[in-house]
Amino acid sequence: MCGICCTVSLCASVDTNLHQDNKNLRRRGPDRSQQLIRSDPALNYSCIFSGHVLHLRGELTPQPIHDDNGNVFLWNGEVFGGIEVLSAANDTSVMFQHLTSCDNEHDLLSVFSKVQGPWAFIYYQSKNHSLWFGRDFFGRRSLLWKCSDNLKEVLSLTSVAESPADTDDWQEVPASGIFRCDLSTCALLKSISLTWFPWVSELELSGETVHHEEHKWILNTLPKCVTQLNVGSDRLLVPVSPLNTNVPESLPEQKKVSLEELKLLISEEYKKNIQSFVNVLSEAVLKRVLNLPRLHESSSPAHERKANVAILFSGGIDSMILAALADRHVPPEEPIDLLNVAFMMRATNQQKAPLKKCSHRKIPGSPLTGNNSNPDALPADPFNVPDRMTGRSGLEELKALSLTRIWNFVEINVTLGELKQMRQQYISQLVYPLNTVLDDSIGCAVWFASRGIGTLRTDEELKPYTSTSKVVLTGIGADEQLGGYSRHRVRFNTLGYKGLLEELSMELGRISSRNLGRDDRVIGDHGKEARFPFLDENVVSFLNSLPISEKVDLTLPRGLGEKLILRMTAVSLGLSSSSVLPKRAMQFGSRIAKMENSNEKASDKCNRLQTDLID
Template structure:
């Protein structure tokens, strides 16, 4: 993952805000980096890029300036293209994108064709136009400050840079710098719901029109019968079997891309090595267990897979790291060992003392979480930062994962109905209201979760990849009715009805015990959260 920064300031002075977040930008992209400065009419512009090498034969420096003077800052993974591009296996995404825009020049066409997470900043020299945007799911962080005479766009901020906000993941923003004002126009993704003051120029279609493949009425479902079915029985029933197979196939393709498109060397080595290249944020729950099992199908057999499990010490209970997620991950690991007996699984027990949590939160993590500021942001941000650092005890010895890529189960709960509040919504208001809640949660995930999580995890110089949020997985699942994804109603308990489709997929893959584990939020499973606190309150610790 890269750290990208751009500023336009009216006058001759260079924006000094980069000095406040330079360290964080460099930690996101520790392999190579540079800056360039230009004048555009009355503005002084600064572009800065720091690169984590993930694709191509070698790192490509950024900002990338082409023969026409166009400037590209790209932070993402392009797994495939729906347009013809001049791509070589030796080329990085950066060069492929720059060449296309230089010679084809159609930003809207390119960005609606890229399959993969990204944020982009692109200056068109001839047109004097600046483009800014995030992918349609919002998987990669991008923040901005919009002022009358100053524009800042950055992967990560700092609490001393006031008024930063998440760039809405609702489309591509275009600034016509020749007009003398920093006012964006919006080319909006057609699937988004966004009330805004931006001048909407056009709609861009990214996802196919959602076609819902479902039985006409949820009351016709087999689950409405008096019998309480078990998973083995449901696997055989036509109502579920096709969707289970399709979900597994989409997840397999998603995981394959995210585990094979990587350098052959780990972070510690220059050439091909047999160290871990992939680490998994591993609570032991169903989401991470499925990712671990599927990843093992594609990662070379002689390479270990690192499983990162975090636990926090409580001030009231010193030296106790036996949290719920630690117990769960140990039992799930035993199931993985049975299913993949030749795979080396490195379980890294990341135990965080209370004093270290306080120090790292103040020195580093609060700046990464910013501009978010709630107690929930604090709990999740800290959990993910320590987990992604990957420093802990493995087989009785200190160990730090050398993996360049982190896999995370983010998005599974929003897509497949994992939250316990869904049960109450269904009980009180019915299936239509539950479907509307799914849509709301999916539309909010870029601003509520994904930007923060990307900033926090990538601070440790690793690429965060989210297989459940692959475009094809999202399109398939959102094409299902809510009752085909989950069944959060009696007589089925929480460890069955919530995320039912995913549980059935896990059961079919052989994760029989894990398939019935109850949903447990990371902040409670790692024991960082204080239950008496309201998650939505502003945190005084940030």
């Protein structure tokens, strides 16, 4: 994972110190930083490239990478399939070799059509003065762009904006294809024109289909310096199978199903699909937890071993399944960090009991049994939020499932004062250009969780702990594909399976602009890489191939019908209570949504983000 940046200048002189102080980029890539300039005095343009590397794979390869022909490449991505990368190789070098061997734009687009995995890139092709850039189909890596009337910085591309003063006019590059900038033409016209190469399915590839609505949307979101957007004659091939749109002829009646009946349903009807899903998701997790620089030797004492893989962990079904599958592939002597975040709840009139020190308190049992039967009830401990309780319950399930694994349940507690301080110092810049209350809540929660600074509870004592993992697994993508949100149930109740299919198709289409760029910027700020197993191309293709009724059954009650195939998968993996937990959004489970202003709507612009940017 890297922080990448490029600035295009359409004048003779260039400021060589332009990116030297980009602290946000350096935080993303702490292992190596360098800068490179490519210019053509005859055509009167220059490009400054800046790369900041987080080393995860093969030999440490400084960026920007370049060759004797003048080509320059910046890569913020991971090749998990489609193009062979040997276990000891570096995928940046492999990608650069493929690109420099391309004779034409069709060959170059074919390379990116093959790549499986998250990516954002900038590639300067010297022989035809072209600057290529773009993001993967789901937009799993951030790339921002902006324009300026100043010809010394007429077009800028970056993983993350540099500072509060620099956040004006940045927008996310649409994850709708790849863009090419002909620098010789731009230098002549003193303006930026682009060619857009959109993603198309195999059915569309043979035709002349142009996504008119998408084209119109991109035109409306272009930076102001882009005076023309052409549509290229070649296309990128969509890396996943199309969504199966077959629906049942009639809706089944509403019914209730217990956990025991769910187990019976698995064995009688869905076993083949569940096993196939386990296989494809397990392979996706495998690719994301191996080939890492391990931080310890297997001979080290258990208490000295460091985790190389962390999971954003609420104890909900998504994170539980990721943990159970990670346990299959992470070396057994290696700990796995479970990062669980809680925001301090405000005291109420009903909360009169004095607080005790956490280090002397018994660990609560399952939130689904005994006195903790209501995980939404306000506990005496101000950090005993719903996700903390389900997280502890999930930890006990994982311990029973894997007796020898060391599970580091990291309790990350955030006070209001620290939230305000970190939002102003870091988070507001990372969330930008997104700006809603929902972006603030999730951005802050993910930033604190992925930072991994908290406490571990051992023998009834709390000890300070900081996660050393450079890889953070997150369950995003499960709800979007499997009807996990309450709005999916509303849509189903109104328009049936057809309406639900339309909603799920829209969810996956907009995930790049709603979630993934923001989450990549936020997690990457800690010098860590976000990885999304549920958005692995093979996982999405498998789920897309299934009829909707075999993935979701919203005639079943909440906690069963949504993400039905995932719940049955959880049971097949040996999980129990977590398989029937209802969906709880991160902003509510962590209680950040209740911390400052509970009267806001998720879609409102967040004044706190705007104020912190201005300050």
